[in-house]
Structures are given as structure tokens and as C-alpha cells.
Amino acid sequence: MEMNVQALWVYPVKSLAGIQVQSFELDDFGPAGDRRWMIIDDDRHFVTQRKYPELARIKTSFVDGRVIVDIPGEGRFPLMSTVEDVRVQVWRDWALARIGSADASEALSRYCGQAFRFVFMPDDSFRQVDVARVSDRRRVSFADGFPFLITNSSSLDDLNHRLEQPVEMRRFRPNIVLDGAQAWSEDDWRALDIGGIRFSVVKPCSRCVMTTVDPDAGTKDPGVQPLRTLTGFRKTEEGVIFGMNAIHESAGMVQVGDTVSIIDKE
Numbered sequence: 512m513e514m515n516v517q518a519l520w521v522y523p524v525k526s527l528a529g530i531q532v533q534s535f536e537l538d539d540f541g542p543a544g545d546r547r548w549m550i551i552d553d554d555r556h557f558v559t560q561r562k563y564p565e566l567a568r569i570k571t572s573f574v575d576g577r578v579i580v581d582i583p584g585e586g587r588f589p590l591m592s593t594v595e596d597v598r599v600q601v602w603r604d605w606a607l608a609r610i611g612s613a614d615a616s617e618a619l620s621r622y623c624g625q626a627f628r629f630v631f632m633p634d635d636s637f638r639q640v641d642v643a644r645v646s647d648r649r650r651v652s653f654a655d656g657f658p659f660l661i662t663n664s665s666s667l668d669d670l671n672h673r674l675e676q677p678v679e680m681r682r683f684r685p686n687i688v689l690d691g692a693q694a695w696s697e698d699d700w701r702a703l704d705i706g707g708i709r710f711s712v713v714k715p716c717s718r719c720v721m722t723t724v725d726p727d728a729g730t731k732d733p734g735v736q737p738l739r740t741l742t743g744f745r746k747t748e749e750g751v752i753f754g755m756n757a758i759h760e761s762a763g764m765v766q767v768g769d770t771v772s773i774i775d776k777e
Contacts, residue, residue: 513691513770514689514690514691514692514770514771514772514773515689515690515691515768515769515770515771516687516688516689516690516705516706516765516766516767516768516769516771517664517688517689517690517767518531518680518685518687518688518767519531519532519533519534519535519542519686519687519688519765519766519767520532520681520684520685520686520687521535521542521543521544521545521686522545522546522571522654522684523544523545523546523547523548523571523573523590524546524548524549524550524569524571524578524580524590524629525548525549525550525557525559525601525653525654526549526550526558526559526560526563526566526721527550527566527567527569527570527571527580528567528568528570528571528726529571529681529684530571530572530573533766533767534764534765534766534767535764535765536762536763536764537708537759537761537762537763537764537765538762539650540632540650540651540652540658541651541652541654541657541658541659541686541759542658542659542686542765544573544578545652545654545658545686546652546653546654547631547632547652547653548578548590548611548629548630548631548632548653549599549601549608549629549630549632549653550566550619550627550628550629550630551597551600551608551627551628551630552625552626552627553626554600555597555598555599555600556599556600557599557600557601557602557653558627559721560721560724560729561719561720561721563623563625564724564725564729564730564731565622565623565729565730566623566729567724567725567726567727567728567729568583568727568728568729569581569582569583569619569622574589577589577590577591578590580615580619580629582615582618582619582622584622585618585619585621585622586618588614588615588618589615590611590612590615590631591611591612592609592610592611592612592630592631592633593609593610593611593612594609595609595610596608596609596610597610597630599630601638601653601655602655604638606632606636606637606638606653607632607633607635607636607637608630608631608632608633608636609630609631609633610628610629610630611628611629611630611631612629615629616628616629632652632653637650638650638651638652638653639651640656640657640658640758641656641657641714644657644713644714644756645657645711645713645758649758656714656756657713657714657756657757657758658757658758658759659686659687659710659756659757659758659759660683660684660685660686660687660716660754660755660756660757661685661686661687661689661697661703661710661712661754661755661757662680662683662685662687662688662689662697662753662754662755663688663689663692663694663695663696663697663754664680664688664689664690665690665692665693665694665695665696666694666697666753666754667680667683668694669695670737670740670741670753673740673744674736674737674740675736676736678722678736678737679726681726682721682722682723682724682726682737683718683722683753683754684721685754687705687765689771691771697712697754697755698715698752698777699776699777700712700755700773700775700776700777701774701775701776701777702773702774702775702776703757703771703772703773703774704771704772704774705765705769705771706763706764706765706766706769706770706771707763708759708760708761708763708765709759709760709761709774710757710758710759710760711757711758711760712755712756712757713756713757713758714749714755714756715747715749715750715752715754715755715756716752716753716754716755716756717750717751717752718738718741718750718751718752718753718754719738720735720738722737722738722753723735723736723737723738738751741753
């Protein structure tokens with residue numbers, strides 16, 4: 512079967528709602544504009560839907576190149592960085608960031624009932640991808656560990672056949688969704704050509720409680736689905752797997768409909 516790009520997603524702010532797009536440019540960080548913003552608490556530690564599922568209800572958009580957040584009950588706010596630098600923690604990494612303007616952070620804090628701040632990763636900040644997986648010097652934004660998450664629509668179909676209530680691919684927050692492959696064949700991929708750009712597939716993506724968050728309601732599923740079902744047949748030494756982390760080997764553009772071919776597999 513011919514493989515192609517079915518859907519593309521960009522997440523301007525880590526753990527807020529994503530934007531489905533028809534194409535995106537690739538820069539040093541990954542998809543242009545992807546997770547250059549993040550939310551931190553008073554300890555400068557990153558904040559996600561894992562603990563605050565209501566973050567899923569905050570919509571994001573790009574307007575004239577600027578990120579806009581739409582916070583329920585508060586309104587729309589452009590995210591603008593100040594000149595104030597701060598070191599912030601995302602997983603085991605500490606990275607240089609710049610504090611966002613106060614109005615958006617104050618609105619976010621009111622919505623969540625916690626003191627939070629938006630921070631931005633500037634171009635001169637460098638966060639290294641996992642050196643255990645990628646030996647050369649490669650950067651990543653505030654994404655969990657790698658610039659891209661690639662998923663397979665057939666794998667979601669197979670999972671949904673096992674669920675009483677099917678879920679959307681949004682639960683898994685991919686950047687690139689592929690169509691035309693057999694379910695779970697992504698386990699064997701090592702390199703892909705997507706629209707003429709080479710992607711190295713470097714690590715299976717281990718899933719967590721965020722997959723149980725309804726992206727519209729901002730609440731966790733009381734039955735811990737689809738994670739509970741996924742755990743029953745996709746648990747490995749790497750964790751409970753859905754999707755593959757990848758890095759891009761050149762600049763360029765990826766578009767919906769692009770042809771995808773397997774360059775290397777296990």
C-alpha cells in the first residue's frame with residue numbers, strides 16, 4: 512500500500528491544545544513554532560496535562576506569526592516574551608528561557624487556580640535531544656525529548672476496535688500522522704522519506720496518563736482509557752508504546768498528502 516501524510520499538527524505551547532495544519536516548515540527545533548512556549552510553576556518546573564488536564568481546553572492559534580492563547584473565561588492573549596532570562600526544568604533538562612508577559616500568565620493562573628507563568632525558548636537556547644539515542648549534537652524545543660512524533664492511523668484503528676468508546680488521534684499528540692501502513696508496522700521503521708526529507712526514527716514513544724485526557728472536556732477518563740487497553744497489548748521494555756519519535760535530517764517542508772517511503776527498517 513502507498514503511504515502518505517494524513518494529518519499534521521503543531522503545538523505552540525507545550526501541553527495546550529494543538530493546531531491541525533496543512534503543512535509546516537522544518538527548522539532546527541523541528542516543526543517551526545512547535546513547543547517553543549511552555550508553562551512553569553514557582554519552582555521553574557514544567558507544567559502539563561498529566562497533573563492539570565484542564566490545560567487541554569486552552570486553545571492556541573498563530574496570528575501574524577504570534578502565538579495566541581484562548582483561555583476559557585479569561586479571553587484571548589498574545590504571548591510575548593520579555594528580556595528576563597530564567598533557567599527552567601523540563602524532565603531532566605535545564606534550559607534557558609525567557610519569561611512571558613504578565614497578562615497572559617495572570618489569566619492562566621486564575622484559570623488553573625495556581626501561580627503559573629508562560630516561558631519562551633529563544634533561538635540562542637540549546638537543549639540536547641537524548642544522547643543515548645542520537646549521538647550528534649541535535650536540539651529540541653520543549654517537546655518531551657525529540658522534535659517529532661510520528662503515528663500510524665491503522666494502529667489507532669486497531670486500538671479503537673478494542674475500545675468500547677473509540678478515541679481520536681488527538682489523544683496521542685502527534686506531529687505527523689501517516690496513512691496506508693499496516694497496524695503497528697511502525698515498530699520496525701528506522702528511517703523514512705517524507706516528501707523528500709529523511710527522518711530517522713530513533714525511539715518508540717512511551718505513553719502516559721495524558722492519553723486519558725479528553726481534549727475537549729479537559730478531564731481524565733475514569734476508566735483510564737485508552738491507556739488501560741493499550742497497556743494490555745503494547746507494554747514493552749520501553750514502556751506502553753504508541754507512535755515513534757523521530758528527528759529530521761534536513762530543512763524543508765512537509766505537507767498533507769506527501770508520499771512516504773520506508774528507507775530502512777529492522
